[in-house]
Amino acid sequence: MPIHAAGRAPLPRITAPGRARHASCCPGFPQPETLRLETLAPLKLRGAIEFVGVSKRFGATTAVSALDLRIPAGTYCCLLGPSGCGKTTTLRMLAGHEQASDGDILLDNTNVTGLPPARRGTAMMFQSYALFPHLSCLDNVAFSLRMQGVPKPERHARAADMLALVEMDSYAARLPAQLSGGQQQRVALARALVTNPAALLLDEPLSALDPFLRGRVRAELKRFQQRLGISFVHVTHSQDEALALADWVVLMKDGRIEQQGTAMALFDRPRTAFVARFLGGHNVLALPQGQVAVRADRTRLAEGGGYPATLRALEYTGTGFSLSLADATGEELGVLLDEAALAAHPLTPGDQVALTWDAADERPLDPA
Amino acid sequence: MPLALVLALFFVLPLLATAVVSLWDYTEYSLVPDVTARNYREMFEGCASFTLCTTFRTYLSTLKLCLLVWMFTLTIGFTVAYFLAFMVRTETMRTVLFLLCTAPFLTSNVIRMISWIPLLGREGVANRALKSLGIVSQPVEWLLFSEFSVVLAFVHLYTLFVTVPVFNSLMRIDRRLLEAARDAGATGWQTLWHVVVPLAKPGIVIGSIFVIVLVMGDFVTIGVMGGQQIASVGKVIQVQMSYLQFPAAAAQAMVLLALVLGMIVALTKLVDIRREL
Numbered sequence: 001m002p003i004h005a006a007g008r009a010p011l012p013r014i015t016a017p018g019r020a021r022h023a024s025c026c027p028g029f030p031q032p033e034t035l036r037l038e039t040l041a042p043l044k045l046r047g048a049i050e051f052v053g054v055s056k057r058f059g060a061t062t063a064v065s066a067l068d069l070r071i072p073a074g075t076y077c078c079l080l081g082p083s084g085c086g087k088t089t090t091l092r093m094l095a096g097h098e099q100a101s102d103g104d105i106l107l108d109n110t111n112v113t114g115l116p117p118a119r120r121g122t123a124m125m126f127q128s129y130a131l132f133p134h135l136s137c138l139d140n141v142a143f144s145l146r147m148q149g150v151p152k153p154e155r156h157a158r159a160a161d162m163l164a165l166v167e168m169d170s171y172a173a174r175l176p177a178q179l180s181g182g183q184q185q186r187v188a189l190a191r192a193l194v195t196n197p198a199a200l201l202l203d204e205p206l207s208a209l210d211p212f213l214r215g216r217v218r219a220e221l222k223r224f225q226q227r228l229g230i231s232f233v234h235v236t237h238s239q240d241e242a243l244a245l246a247d248w249v250v251l252m253k254d255g256r257i258e259q260q261g262t263a264m265a266l267f268d269r270p271r272t273a274f275v276a277r278f279l280g281g282h283n284v285l286a287l288p289q290g291q292v293a294v295r296a297d298r299t300r301l302a303e304g305g306g307y308p309a310t311l312r313a314l315e316y317t318g319t320g321f322s323l324s325l326a327d328a329t330g331e332e333l334g335v336l337l338d339e340a341a342l343a344a345h346p347l348t349p350g351d352q353v354a355l356t357w358d359a360a361d362e363r364p365l366d367p368a
Numbered sequence: 369m370p371l372a373l374v375l376a377l378f379f380v381l382p383l384l385a386t387a388v389v390s391l392w393d394y395t396e397y398s399l400v401p402d403v404t405a406r407n408y409r410e411m412f413e414g415c416a417s418f419t420l421c422t423t424f425r426t427y428l429s430t431l432k433l434c435l436l437v438w439m440f441t442l443t444i445g446f447t448v449a450y451f452l453a454f455m456v457r458t459e460t461m462r463t464v465l466f467l468l469c470t471a472p473f474l475t476s477n478v479i480r481m482i483s484w485i486p487l488l489g490r491e492g493v494a495n496r497a498l499k500s501l502g503i504v505s506q507p508v509e510w511l512l513f514s515e516f517s518v519v520l521a522f523v524h525l526y527t528l529f530v531t532v533p534v535f536n537s538l539m540r541i542d543r544r545l546l547e548a549a550r551d552a553g554a555t556g557w558q559t560l561w562h563v564v565v566p567l568a569k570p571g572i573v574i575g576s577i578f579v580i581v582l583v584m585g586d587f588v589t590i591g592v593m594g595g596q597q598i599a600s601v602g603k604v605i606q607v608q609m610s611y612l613q614f615p616a617a618a619a620q621a622m623v624l625l626a627l628v629l630g631m632i633v634a635l636t637k638l639v640d641i642r643r644e645l
Contacts, residue, residue, distance in 0.1 A: 097547055118553030126551075130544040134566045144552035146562070195552070 045074030046108060047199040047231025049094065054103035056089050056255075063089040064255045066103070071233070071248060073108070073198075076225045078246035079235045082278070086255035088203060091235045095124045095201050108198055118144070123197035127204045129188035131176035137163060138172040141190045162190040182213045189224070199231040206241060218244055239279045243267060251275055267295075272366050283333040283355075284365070291365040296334040298361040301345070306354030309333055313349055314342075325353065390618035399614060407619035427627070430600045433515065433590070434583045437522040441579050442572065444523065445530025449571070450564070452531075453538035454546075466535075469528055481521050481592050488512040488520075513595025521593040526582055530575030537571030538564070569639045577632050584628050 049071040056064040064086040071077045079087035092098040094105055096117035105113045112120040131140050138159050139146075145155035163169045166186040176184055185205065192200055205221065206214045222245055225232040236242055242249050243263045250260045259271045267279055276282035276293035283294050285307060309325040312332075320338040327333060335355065347353070390407055393400040415421040420428070448469065456462045472480060487493045488511040495507040510516050541564065549559040565572075587602030601624050608617035 095551065097551070116553075117551045124548075124551045126544050126548055128544070130542060130548040132545060132548070132563060134569075143549070143554075143562070147549075147552055147554045147558050191552070 043229040045072075045229045047071075047075070047197075048073040048106075048108050049077075049199060049231060049233065050104075050106040051090070051094075052104045052106070054090075054093060054100045054105060056086070056093060056098060057101045062255055064093070067255075067257065069250060069257065069260070071231055074225075074229050074231060075247045076222060076232045076245055077234065077248045077250060078242035079233065079250050079252060080237070080239060080242040080246075080278075081252035081258075082237060085252040087235045087237075087250075087252050089255075090252070091124075091201050091203055091233060094199070094233060095122050096120050097124070118147075118195070121198040122201055123192035123195050123199075124201045124203065125188050125192045125205055128208045129176075129184050131184055131188055131191070133176055136173050136175060137168060137179070137187045137190075140176065140187055141194050143191065144195050159190075159194060162194045163187070165193070166190045181209050182217060185209065185217060189221075193224075193228070197230065199233060200225075202232060202234045204235055204237075206236070206238075214241075221245065243279070251278065269363055270365065276363075276365065281334070283335075284331060285327070285333075285355075286329060286331070287362075289364075290367070293363045293365055294357045294361050297336050299333070299335050299355055299357050301335060301337065301341075302354040302356035304354070306356040309353055309355055311347055311349050311351045311353055314347065323347070325355070386618045386621055389615055390622050392615040392618075394613060394615045407616045408623075410616065411619055411623065426599045426601055426604055429598065430584060430602075433518060433522070433598075433600065434580055436515075436519045437526065437583050438576060438579050440519065440523045441527045441530045442576065445527045445575060446534050446568070446572070448527070449531045449535035449538055449568075452535055453541075469531060472524075473528070477525060478588065478592070480525060481589055484517065484521055484524070484593065485512060488517055513593070513597060515594070515598060517593045518590050518598060521589050522583055522586075525589065526579050529578035529582070530572075533574040533578075534568055534571035537568040541567050573635050573639050576635055580631055580635075581628060584624065584631075 049069070051067045051069040054064060054067045055062065067086075067090060069090075079090055081087045089098060093100050094107075096112070096115060100113055103113075104111055107121055110121075112122075117124070132143065135143065138156060141162050142150075142155040142159035145158060150158075160169060160172060163172055166189055168183060168186050168190065171179060171183060171187075176187065179187065185208070188205075202221070206217055209217060218241060221232065221234070234241075234245060243266075246263050248260065249263050249266050251258045251266065253274055259266060259275045261269075266275065267281070270276035270279060270282060270293050273284045273291055273293070276284050281296050283296055283299050285292050285294060287307075307327065309327045312324045312326055314324070314337075315322045317336075320336055321342050323335040323337055325333040325335065333355065389399075391403050391405075393402040393404050393406060411423050413421065415424055452462055452465055452469075456465060485492070489495070490507045490509070490512070492512070494511055495504075498504045498508060545563055545567070546559055549563045554562065585602050587600060587606045590598050590600045590603055591606075601620065605617045605620045605624070608614075608620065
């Protein structure tokens with residue numbers, strides 16, 4: 001889905017979040033000034049998000065505890081973590097679908113903690129999209145405008161522009177059930193963007209798609225985010241997704257932030273064994289001086305002595321072989337090996353091997 | 369095949385017989401096999417003039433009752449279904465409340481109807497309460513054997529026929545849709561009107577069909593609760609049958625059938641029920 005060139009740029013006009021903007025209807029309709037924004041104004045980054053000591057308790061259980069998080073405007077942020085880590089609750093509190101038990105949530109320096117969802121300047125794209133099954137694509141996209149009381153011709157024109165932006169204009173009259181998963185995802189994106197939010201909140205947006213489509217849609221989401229200059233907050237349990245997309249990764253565990261940073265920083269310097277294991281591609285090794293992480297692609301098989309391990313399985317990956325190993329404690333380890341190296345030293349599962357690495361690649365881990 | 373046979377024997381055959389008999393002639397004491405339009409002609413005799421003929425007035429009275437009952441059962445039935453589907457939090461509680469709704473069905477229709485009489489009669493519970501509270505000095509006459517009592521009994525009897533299909537439709541609504549509506553800035557009423565009601569349409573239509581069919585063909589409830597004073601098509605057919613005017617009754621039944629079928633077809637145009645079931 002290539003983005004349209006500047007000539008046809010149906011980008012909505014920037015307005016205060018949640019304000020209905022239909023004052024100038026209808027004789028002068030359509031409203032071309034809303035469509036030329038890109039050529040008139042430099043893109044102003046929006047969607048600076050701040051969580052200040054935010055907690056969420058459901059009865060006796062604490063889903064999110066004392067969360068502090070700052071996301072600069074125009075950031076693609078991924079909330080990453082295993083299920084039950086509080087990432088979805090965090091997103092829903094930002095969206096206004098859950099009330100924070102404690103703390104404040106700020107969006108572009110406005111405290112939105114107590115505001116209803118539509119008054120926050122956020123829009124949510126739901127898991128499996130939650131398109132209204134009885135409405136056509138056009139009416140789905142126009143739904144929020146209709147709720148604001150925007151007259152029909154204007155809301156349909158704006159919805160059609162949004163559908164054109166996601167290249168779904170030729171499907172405007174279809175019902176959601178007549179669309180493929182990828183098409184539904186685009187309509188859901190158009191529906192979320194039609195209110196011109198400062199922050200788009202995505203709850204596992206790619207989980208309903210097949211792996212091939214997932215990669216393409218991922219790239220599209222990133223392009224939209226950069227083009228619109230707003231923040232995307234994307235909840236996922238897939239570290240691939242987070243590493244590929246995010247300017248800022250927030251890895252959560254048990255309702256707390258385990259580590260946050262750029263994708264590269266996280267992958268290069270995992271703070272704890274949990275982070276190293278969750279991101280994958282790391283070996284967590286118990287050395288006399290404490291636990292360290294070494295990236296799997298920096299771990300080698302030793303010629304002489306080294307860290308002892310047992311080969312469990314080896315898999316051909318196309319670019320080489322991926323070895324699954326286990327050390328004395330049963331910790332799973334991985335090593336990548338090219339064909340030539342394996343041909344020189346044939347291995348079969350069950351073999352005892354020794355691992356080595358450069359001292360510079362050792363990353364000491366905080367004790368859990 | 370056995371099912372088709374059952375249908376043919378107990379549904380198609382009687383219907384055909386009715387259609388055939390509606391074309392027969394009759395005298396005071398005999399039925400005359402014939403092909404005549406007499407029964408239909410007599411039914412609509414005088415209907416071309418400006419004053420309403422008996423048949424039209426009867427149909428109007430029946431339709432009016434039907435409309436009233438439909439409105440009330442739909443409103444109450446939808447509200448109850450909405451409460452059960454969206455407001456009750458636990459599955460157990462929902463089951464318990466649902467069973468509670470069906471409890472009146474343990475007694476027969478007629479008993480449930482008749483039990484209103486001591487409540488609404490001139491010296492009934494309602495009138496005594498009103499008098500002792502000083503709201504009225506004379507007993508209220510329209511409580512019983514009136515259109516009011518007929519509609520009340522119908523609503524009491526048939527609301528569940530709306531509640532059940534609507535509840536079924538509501539339970540199928542993805543709860544995330546309600547959240548998506550809220551996210552789009554819809555108020556509670558907007559969500560109800562633009563999301564819940566359209567998605568409950570199949571249930572609403574099915575419930576409406578139940579109510580319309582039951583009320584249009586009724587003569588017992590209207591008879592008992594209306595004190596045999598209120599005209600309805602079902603009542604007309606019953607009276608004609610009791611005078612052994614079978615061909616006239618059959619013709620009346622055919623017209624009623626056509627009308628009700630027309631109403632159902634119109635309703636099903638609103639929603640594709642086959643797809644929803």
